[in-house]
Structure formats: structure tokens, C-alpha cells
Amino acid sequence: MKTIFGRPLLERLILQCSRVGVNRFVIEASRPERDTILTALGSFGSSPQVTIVDSISAPGRWRDDVDPSAPCLAFRGNLVMAQSQLRRALADYARNPERDCASPASTTTMAAVSRSGRSAV
Numbered sequence: 001m002k003t004i005f006g007r008p009l010l011e012r013l014i015l016q017c018s019r020v021g022v023n024r025f026v027i028e029a030s031r032p033e034r035d036t037i038l039t040a041l042g043s044f045g046s047s048p049q050v051t052i053v054d055s056i057s058a059p060g061r062w063r064d065d066v067d068p069s070a071p072c073l074a075f076r077g078n079l080v081m082a083q084s085q086l087r088r089a090l091a092d093y094a095r096n097p098e099r100d101c102a103s104p105a106s107t108t109t110m111a112a113v114s115r116s117g118r119s120a121v
Contacts, residue, residue: 011042013075014050020086022073025050026062 004012014025025044029037029052037052038045051062073089 008040008042010037010040011044014041014044016086017073020090022086023049024066026056026066027052028054028056030054 002009007015010027017025025047027037027050031054034052041047041050044050053060053062071090071094073086
């Protein structure tokens with residue numbers, strides 16, 4: 001497992017997101033990937049803020065607590081981002097909420113992520 005400053009990449013990304021105000025995390029992972037994901041979550045492995053789902057686009061109870069129009073950061077792959085980049089992404093979204101969510105890291109709404117099947121934070 002790849003680490004940065006002694007933390008798995010996923011844990012580090014969630015930590016950075018937490019520091020800029022993100023407080024809910026939804027991770028799409030198949031059943032066979034769950035153990036790997038739980039390890040990669042590090043200190044967030046048992047956090048109630050983190051939900052692991054089989055499919056973002058499939059129905060599920062986790063949606064009950066999520067506002068579909070709420071802004072969200074959507075990521076694909078193992079990304080390393082600084083807090084300044086995350087803050088900029090959130091500020092860009094606030095200025096232009098109609099942006100496309102096709103890049104590896106983008107800001108959009110939870111509803112748009114659900115339609116596209118992208119992983120979200």
C-alpha cells in the first residue's frame with residue numbers, strides 16, 4: 001500500500017478533505033475490495049463519516065442522509081491533493097456549479113455523481 005508521510009493515500013486524502021470542511025465520505029468499492037479499502041482508510045476505518053457502497057448509482061439507505069443538491073468532491077484513482085487545491089476546487093464550484101464532472105478530481109453535486117457512477121467524497 002502506498003503511503004505519504006506514513007499514512008495510506010486514501011486516509012491522507014480524507015484527512016485533507018476534513019481539514020477544508022468536508023464532513024461526509026462515500027466510497028464506491030466492490031465486496032472483494034472492502035478489506036483493502038478498510039486498511040487504506042487508516043484512522044477513518046470506523047468513522048461514521050465514511051460510508052462504503054457497492055455502487056454510487058445504485059439505490060441505498062446511505063442516501064437518506066445525503067442532500068442530492070449538496071456540493072461534493074468527486075475523485076477517481078489514487079490522488080494526492082493539497083488543502084489549497086481542495087479549497088480552490090470548492091471555491092471554483094461555488095462560482096460555477098454547472099461544471100462538468102469528467103476529470104479525475106472535480107466538484108459537482110451528489111445527484112450528478114450518482115448519475116455518472118463516480119466515487120465521491
